[in-house]
Amino acid sequence: MNTQPSPNSLKIAYIGGGSREWAHKLMMDLALCPDLAGEVLLYDIDMDSARLNEELGNWIQGQPGMHSRWHYRAVSDLKITLADADFVVISIQPGSLELMASEIALAESHGLFYPVGDTTGAPGLSRGLRSVAIFKMFAEAINAYCPDAWITNYTNPMSICTRTLTRVAPRLKVFGCCHEVFATQRMLAGMAAQFLQIETPPRKDIQVNVLGINHFTWVNQARYQGRDLLAVLSDHLEEKGSLRFYTQKEVESWNDWFHSADLVKFTLFQRYRILAAAGDRHLVEFLPGFIVSPESLFKWGIIRTPVSYRISRWEAAPQKIRDWISGTSPFVPESSGEEGVGMIKALLGLGDIVTNVNLENTGQISNLPLQSVVETNAHFSRDSVRAVVAGALPRAIAAMINQHITNQELIIDAVLLNDLDLALQAFINDPSNHLPIDSSAALFQALVQLNRDFLPVPEMANNRVQNAYAEAK
Amino acid sequence: MNTQPSPNSLKIAYIGGGSREWAHKLMMDLALCPDLAGEVLLYDIDMDSARLNEELGNWIQGQPGMHSRWHYRAVSDLKITLADADFVVISIQPGSLELMASEIALAESHGLFYPVGDTTGAPGLSRGLRSVAIFKMFAEAINAYCPDAWITNYTNPMSICTRTLTRVAPRLKVFGCCHEVFATQRMLAGMAAQFLQIETPPRKDIQVNVLGINHFTWVNQARYQGRDLLAVLSDHLEEKGSLRFYTQKEVESWNDWFHSADLVKFTLFQRYRILAAAGDRHLVEFLPGFIVSPESLFKWGIIRTPVSYRISRWEAAPQKIRDWISGTSPFVPESSGEEGVGMIKALLGLGDIVTNVNLENTGQISNLPLQSVVETNAHFSRDSVRAVVAGALPRAIAAMINQHITNQELIIDAVLLNDLDLALQAFINDPSNHLPIDSSAALFQALVQLNRDFLPVPEMANNRVQNAYAEAK
């Protein structure tokens, strides 16, 4: 951002401006915030979506209860979008949802059943590969057109995308946001209500110390008004008599494709004495032993989110917007519960906040490698984001996370150094992947083919991977 | 050892003196060495075996071609064995072979098919647990009765046993010996002969830079007279046209239960660009994806060594000795090819050597944790063993090894800190273990029961492990 941007005439560059989830949340939160005004440029390779968001954003200004005046504009040129922006928001779909579906299906055909598929494991690492190529381009553009802007990334795989930006252009000011920890705070708030016989406290009042990597983040201290909520949880779990597994039928009856039964989370808590802060659907993708069959997932209460559901939701979104604008369905102004606008305000000097974000490790987690992107609390103040020291992870967890961080770096190196073999090493070493090396290599090769259009040197796809393993005897 | 032990009146304390493999090798090599003399005290909980070795050791002195004069004595008291010893050799079977068989069978009943089962994976970690308890006792005794002695450990699990000694008594002078790397040198010597059209060079002339942990050690530089043997290997593997998998029938026809087809080793070499220095039977126990079925092992040319074979070999050994002594079968004096006696000579100032051993990491591998036990070359000179700096491992390999080192430390902590939960964390995190947490915990619990007699606080076996995983919803 300019050294002294005026809160009344900000420029926000939105990469992925046709977004059908994060863009709407931002619009709503901006509209409800009386302190800021300016323009939001919506850049997208899908200009129809960007234009619809432009229409919605501008329409919202006129609705009752809205405080701010913002101008939205769809732009097809990245340079125009970024030029002198104060803030850049990135929330893209790296590749199509159909591609995502193919990746997950390919993994499934090799016996790997990922419930989400956007962060780690074979489909997540595959998505990571193309994301590095895409974010490299973003980093170069931001560095050229608005190097002083603050960049918020919402795109998954979070760690790989966020790290790519500063690997490519080290001076960029970047942080990555994810609401996964909020759900854990809500769970703890509910537990506090139940076991301390109080009203359910607001999420933000659950004080947590966060440490780990995105979607595999942990909480080693959780308190509400001085009460130790991890001790409460521990006592409660000790009391319960038996492991309560789920049946396939039960789980299939749930009607929320993003449901987490928390059985994995609680089991990990008992084994490692620290609370995982992401949903079970994410957790099992980082661990050995779970994604081996649909039955194994059902047993633990884990639903695999069908990409077809994501696609239909995505396809239905425009009509929902049009219905609001036409008055066919009522428009209810409501805060998103996200912290993005609060962060912008803090960066403008309008009130410090402390919340969890993804940043390069500059010391906040003492037993993970420096410079890897980690998730902890951070202090936001005027033009400044500084991590709060979170301390050290338990040894057993640190070793697992270190393996995942190594894999992320290998994926980034594979693209930036044009050496796909490094990506295959990440696939083989992935803890959720129980395939022998030859099967991993075959799956890898198929995934690389799928991503051929995104990889900088298409020939890489053929490079060495199909070489046979020979016997020298 | 005493500050200035005389090579002519050494005292060697042999813990596991009834050993039917390493003890005989040592006897032979001592007998062939004209520079040393003294006495060897053979301590064992199996006194019959120790007494037979006493008989054999003393008998060998009188055979033709034997140079040295050593006195062997079986001793049932550890204090007498150790008092003022110059050298301590430890080669024990931690627990019976029957117990080892049960461990491997238990793992198999849970779907984990370990070919060796003495180093890592469920049976190796289980063996590790009891070994910590046993080696703690050895460390305390050595520290009390001969704190200046040099200690050579041959017992598996090598890293856990060796590290336990200095965890318990930091000033002890310990190194661990394993001949696994020698086989890789021999393989390279054979390859040099074939592809460089030369006579097969002696193993010791294959210059290797060794780095890793025991049975998962690597070679990133191998040369014969200046020729880069890893480049030769690489060229050769590139030439070959196809991956040559094995059938069950083929493998079963091999008549060597310790055979390595090197297919895993070569595949790893192609993927990670560094040569694993242990046999395939060991390698697959450190990796995900292999031990899932006997078929999967056969395909890669891996035989599972039957413990029954170990038992029958063990049972047959005494008769072999008696046949030598009685003259029924001819006794052929022959060097063992091991380096133990060469090390003793170097430590006495009779000629420096450089060879690979297991030592605490004091800097020799820069990207593994300090103090973990690692395997590299070391320089042996008078009363001194110092590692040679081996450098850094490739990132992907370092992350895997770091996971194994963490697991080893958790196993040691579990016993030394009386906290068996830490051992369960190691089981869950073991890369070869593809079981979900509940199955890992069940297998763990069964293995702990098996080891009940060895664990310092038997109640530990019931502690928390069978607690249910509860659901707090």
Added chain:
Amino acid sequence: MNTQPSPNSLKIAYIGGGSREWAHKLMMDLALCPDLAGEVLLYDIDMDSARLNEELGNWIQGQPGMHSRWHYRAVSDLKITLADADFVVISIQPGSLELMASEIALAESHGLFYPVGDTTGAPGLSRGLRSVAIFKMFAEAINAYCPDAWITNYTNPMSICTRTLTRVAPRLKVFGCCHEVFATQRMLAGMAAQFLQIETPPRKDIQVNVLGINHFTWVNQARYQGRDLLAVLSDHLEEKGSLRFYTQKEVESWNDWFHSADLVKFTLFQRYRILAAAGDRHLVEFLPGFIVSPESLFKWGIIRTPVSYRISRWEAAPQKIRDWISGTSPFVPESSGEEGVGMIKALLGLGDIVTNVNLENTGQISNLPLQSVVETNAHFSRDSVRAVVAGALPRAIAAMINQHITNQELIIDAVLLNDLDLALQAFINDPSNHLPIDSSAALFQALVQLNRDFLPVPEMANNRVQNAYAEAK
């Protein structure tokens, strides 16, 4: 503190409760704070002073403009003072002011002219030695009687005293407070007013990133409303034409014994490109080349604070109190400008703050050793103090600070391990000490004699130190 202390019935244990500076500041700030109430126990080896403070504290409650109700009580028993305290405040004079005067005079007689003498250099390290012995006793008592209390240390040498508490009792919750950085913020606020043509901003609005060790702390980022104040300072210094040294006469005419001319601070800024955040009187004690003569100090505008002035101020203090109570001189209620009460409120959950404190390094400064006590910003919230990551120091500064940290650890070790030789190593290595080893040892020996009553093993004072340096030729 108790897990949930009530802000209306707090117990504060004040060690050094007869304090004539910090105690009065705390009393006033507590009296002006409407949110807290409770009792303050004043422990001191000088019970007269403690009783006078008791009288003053209780008297203040009745004065106009005072909000809170606190009860003050002088106590001669440390156990009673500490039992179940919620907060412990430590501000003692370690040894008498006369002892301090002797230390500084002794150093002077060896050619070392320290302006302050309470932090580092020969007198500061000497004071450190006895402080370790004293704080060891405090740590043990707090650990026994109120292990959950939050401890604020104000005593110098700050780093040594603070670190001793957690070296002795690792679970104690400790931070150290110093207002030295505030003066730098005020200087920057004044500079902002002058060069940006604005009203002088309040100190707290000068946003600084603090990193270093107490009295040798640095600021690598300073902003007011987005304006980079270090750039303003740099421009201004470039403009000025010549180095403006001071004459002895000029400096002697200054009537403030604590004056800092900032000439050293600005020179360091030009050389190292980072702003020292302590006054020049402190800075020169950490650096080579300054304390060699009074002339050298005068030239740089540095006054040596006479201990005689401290003594007379100290002696005059009781009458000042009596004059207030008797009405002889008017009592003006006024906030101290310190942050102690704000910290207490934050720890009780009454409003987060971020301010600079001294804490063990858990990652906040990435190129100083973990666990050393460093000064950075920290986030205070309910029952939680967590450092904000400050990043890395410039290499040249980090090396100097690392030398001082090593010396501090050697001083602590010397007392805790009963090995005074280690303290002599610290004396020799002190950067401000330009004496050769023999002179350093003689000065050291004399200082140890002075401190004989405080050192745990009085014989230490004779141990080896006076041993001659021999020549073996």
Added chain:
Amino acid sequence: MNTQPSPNSLKIAYIGGGSREWAHKLMMDLALCPDLAGEVLLYDIDMDSARLNEELGNWIQGQPGMHSRWHYRAVSDLKITLADADFVVISIQPGSLELMASEIALAESHGLFYPVGDTTGAPGLSRGLRSVAIFKMFAEAINAYCPDAWITNYTNPMSICTRTLTRVAPRLKVFGCCHEVFATQRMLAGMAAQFLQIETPPRKDIQVNVLGINHFTWVNQARYQGRDLLAVLSDHLEEKGSLRFYTQKEVESWNDWFHSADLVKFTLFQRYRILAAAGDRHLVEFLPGFIVSPESLFKWGIIRTPVSYRISRWEAAPQKIRDWISGTSPFVPESSGEEGVGMIKALLGLGDIVTNVNLENTGQISNLPLQSVVETNAHFSRDSVRAVVAGALPRAIAAMINQHITNQELIIDAVLLNDLDLALQAFINDPSNHLPIDSSAALFQALVQLNRDFLPVPEMANNRVQNAYAEAK
């Protein structure tokens, strides 16, 4: 070197081939070695000296007792010298002896009395600055013309010169050699003879563990046939009754300008419990408190080597050579006692050796920064030099060395990054420099002027240094 150089037709490139000390030693040792033959190219900017060495080298071949056949050739072109060389030897005088004299005199005029002036302190760092510029050029040339050659550096400042080579061209194979440790081994051998009542053992039989940086290296283990020589030294020093200082008259009567009385060495040993392995003349240049006056040096028995002596020795050298060749003075073939030729043989596969050298830290000293050039033992074998792990330095010594390493890196950065301010930071931070910042800056500026012809951007000499220190009040 070529992968498989033939010991019978080696090419050695000698940079500084006109050398009047190291070149003669090498010639002699090569001539006495029957195993090697080839050609030595002598490159020098002083071609007369190179040609005289050419004549001498070739003449030596014909003398009685000489084994080898080597051809010497003076070459004025660096490219021709280096092309395809197997070994490169660098022993240059960076700048003239007159320049060295001026540096030392300048420092003296500021009150800094350096006895040697070629390693550290103001003159050593100044020499370092120009050496970086010169060695940068060597590194680029070697990298272009013989990147596989092994490079031996003998030039001081050793650490700065050696590190510059790999900073500029990381793949170069470099080690630095210095005989300073040998003198300590000889001292220990003499002590062993005296106190153990034995014949003086050969230097090489004194087994030492070396760790530190060149000319400030330490020995924490020294043994002869198992006897602990540091314990012998310690006992002996305890016995002696009084510190034996020297008078100016005594010292001036010594007729060896390189004499070391070892009084500093032994005093350090008593204070830090570890033996410094360089002569006192070097040691005092690394320490505070010594170089403040000639009297202070005399007292400790330290002679300042007059550069005029070096110059006259240098000027007399050619006549000595001509006298040999003409037969005027007898030529006595004698080994130099250096290890250079032994190292070459080891690198050719003709016999491993372990000796002390200067190498980048890849782990050999665990508490000094990785990649700094440190001195430890190393194992030389065919085409391989690997450091032997030396362990950790005592904390107090490590902190001092870390300061010197930081200064060395700042000197290198100053030239490679064209930022002379960094070099001034090194000057100010130098522990031997007791000047205040303004005097340090003035001396620095004068030294930079002296070196103007060597620094890559002459304008640097004016850059900022003479800027005044301003006062912003």
